Amino acid sequence: MPQLDALRTFAVLLVVIYHWFPTDRGFNYYVPNGTIGVMIFFVISGFLITRILLDNRNRWLDGRVSLGETYRKFFIRRALRIFPLYYLVISLVWALIPEATDVDQHPLYYYLYGYNILLHKTGNWSDLLSPFWTLGVEEQLYLVWPWIVFLTPRASLQWVITGMVVLGIAFRGFGYLTGDLDGVLTPANVDSFGLGALWAWLIVDKPQWIPFFLGKLTFFTIIAFLAFIGFQFLPNDHFLVVLFQRFVISVVSLFLVVQASIGFRGLTGAVFNNAALQYIGRISYGIYVFHMIVPGYLVPLAIRIMNRFITLPPFGFWTHRLFSFSVLFVLASASWFLFEKPINELKRYFSYKTT
Numbered sequence: 001m002p003q004l005d006a007l008r009t010f011a012v013l014l015v016v017i018y019h020w021f022p023t024d025r026g027f028n029y030y031v032p033n034g035t036i037g038v039m040i041f042f043v044i045s046g047f048l049i050t051r052i053l054l055d056n057r058n059r060w061l062d063g064r065v066s067l068g069e070t071y072r073k074f075f076i077r078r079a080l081r082i083f084p085l086y087y088l089v090i091s092l093v094w095a096l097i098p099e100a101t102d103v104d105q106h107p108l109y110y111y112l113y114g115y116n117i118l119l120h121k122t123g124n125w126s127d128l129l130s131p132f133w134t135l136g137v138e139e140q141l142y143l144v145w146p147w148i149v150f151l152t153p154r155a156s157l158q159w160v161i162t163g164m165v166v167l168g169i170a171f172r173g174f175g176y177l178t179g180d181l182d183g184v185l186t187p188a189n190v191d192s193f194g195l196g197a198l199w200a201w202l203i204v205d206k207p208q209w210i211p212f213f214l215g216k217l218t219f220f221t222i223i224a225f226l227a228f229i230g231f232q233f234l235p236n237d238h239f240l241v242v243l244f245q246r247f248v249i250s251v252v253s254l255f256l257v258v259q260a261s262i263g264f265r266g267l268t269g270a271v272f273n274n275a276a277l278q279y280i281g282r283i284s285y286g287i288y289v290f291h292m293i294v295p296g297y298l299v300p301l302a303i304r305i306m307n308r309f310i311t312l313p314p315f316g317f318w319t320h321r322l323f324s325f326s327v328l329f330v331l332a333s334a335s336w337f338l339f340e341k342p343i344n345e346l347k348r349y350f351s352y353k354t355t
Contacts, residue, residue, distance in 0.1 A: 001260065001261045001263075002273070002278050003260035003261070003263060003264060003269075003272040003273065003278075004044060004048075004257070004260050004261060004281070005277070005278040005279075005280075005281030005282050005284075006260070006271070006272040006273070006274065006277040006278050006281055007040065007044065007256055007257065007260045007272070007281065008040075008041070008044065008280075008281035008282075008284040009277045009278070009280040009281040009284060010037075010040070010277075011036075011037040011038075011040035011041050011044075011284070012037060012041075012280070012281075012284040012287050012288050012291075013037070013280075014033040014034065014036050014037030014040075015033070015034055015037035015038065015131065015288060015291070016287065016291050016325070016328075017033045018032075018033040018034030018037065019034065019131070019291060019292060020291075020295060020321055020324070021321075030232055031232070032245070032249075035245070035246060035249060036249055036253075038134050039192050039246055039249045039250045039253050040253045040256065040257075041134065042134075042137075042138075042189055042192035042193055042196070042250070042253075043192050043193070043195055043196040043250055043253040043254050043257050044196060044253075044257055045138055045141075045193065045196065046192065046193035046194060046195065046196025046197045046200070047196035047197065047199050047200050047257055047261070048196075048200075049141075049142070049145065049197075049200075050145070050149060050196065050197035050200035050201065051200035051203060051204060052074065052352075053074070053145070053146050053149040053150070054149060054200060054201065054204040054205065055204060055352075056070045056074065056150075056352055057070075057149055057150050058204070059352070060150065065352075067150060070150070070352070071146055071147070071150070073350045073351075073352060074146055075142070075146075076350045077347050077350055078142050080343055080344060080346055080347055080350075081285075081340075081344055081347075082135070082138075082139070082285075084339065084340070084343050085285065085286065085289055085335060085339065085340055086132075086135060086289065087111070088339070089129075089289050089290070089293075090103060090110050090111065090129065090132075093128060093129060093293070094107070094110075097128070097297060100127075100128040100297075101127050101128045101129050102118065102122065102124060102127050103129065106118050110129065110132070113135065113136045113139035113140065114136055114140075115129065115132050115133055115135075115136045116133035116134075116136035116137050116140075116184045116185060116186065117136070117185065119133045119182070119184050120180065120182065120184050120185050123182065128292050128293065128296075129292070130292070131288065131291070131292060132289075133184045136186075137184070137185075137186045137189050140186045141186060141190070141193060145193070148160060154205060157201060157205070158198075158201060158206075161194050161197050161198050161201060162194075163194075164190045164191060164193065164194030164197070165190075165191040165194040165195060165198075165247075166191075167187055167190050167191070167194075168187065168188060168189060168190045168191025168192065168194065168246070168247070169191055169243055169244065169247055171185070171187040171188045171190075172188050172242055172243050172246070173242075173243050175188060175242070176239055176242045176243065181236075181237055181242055183242075183246070189246070191246070191247050191250060192246065192247075192250040192253070195250050195251065195253075195254045196254065196257060198254075199254060199257065199258055199261070214258070217254070217255055217258060218255070220251055221251060221252055221254075221255040224247075224248035224249075224251035224252050225248070225252055227244065227248045228245065228248045228249060228252065231244070231245045231248070260272060280329075282336065283329075283332040283333055283335070283336045284332075285340070286331065286332030286333075286335040286336055286340065287328060287329075287332045290328055290331050290332060290335070291328055294324050294327050294328045294331065295320070295321070295324040298327055298331070299320065299323060299324050299327055302323075302327060303315070
């Protein structure tokens, strides 16, 4: 499903825009770009991970593989994709610029994928590694969700998925009542994963329902989009915004994930089939992990090095951002080809098909 890579590109660029541009004007004034980007990633993850789990659940139920072996391979494959770069970046930041993060005071929260819990406690969004809260949410779900999928009876899984959606909204309501508006704890985000899981469940378990679902999805996407527009006229701490903005963004994200997994056609298909966009999507993990480090630390270092050989004119705002993105693109590409991809290829030793 290569168009999902293009969708990842839009998601990660929205996150970069949110962090690289002022929040009170311009690109970020009317639209919560960071939230949109993160919700797209969560819906994609919910879909892809659940589809993998459902396929392997069926193989286990058919007696072709043991449950323990299935989970072991799932976790190892996820670890090979996520752990190496995550731990490398955390360790480098801790060693080289510990003043920019809380990792020096609370290393276990970072190294045990519990940073979202620490951020919930401290509210320190100035931490250089603050975007890593989303990685904590995903990893915590990877520990629990496989067992739920494997052990829930087939006839009941749809109700579990529905419960996830309700839980996410309800937990944000609880957060509103207790003064927690950040929503970085895992339960506050499970509705996005649940919507992605719903599409995976339909593909694997109920393909006969897909035409009906697609017809209804378009209608609900329009309603969700209109609700999202309405929320932009309310303050960010409004009860309706806290409870439902992420949900309506996730519904629109689900529409995009569904269409990208099927394959957009026409002009939209041409955009999502663009090789450059799909490439950026493939290296989006590196872009996400490095994007906070590049403009404030790597770019000044690069400018100092280049000034030893040639005298550069002072960088204006846009020049700095364009140069920063060039550095980020090169760094993420190098990370993919020299570090991530070689490790990722070790997955062949843990193939689901060999058991």
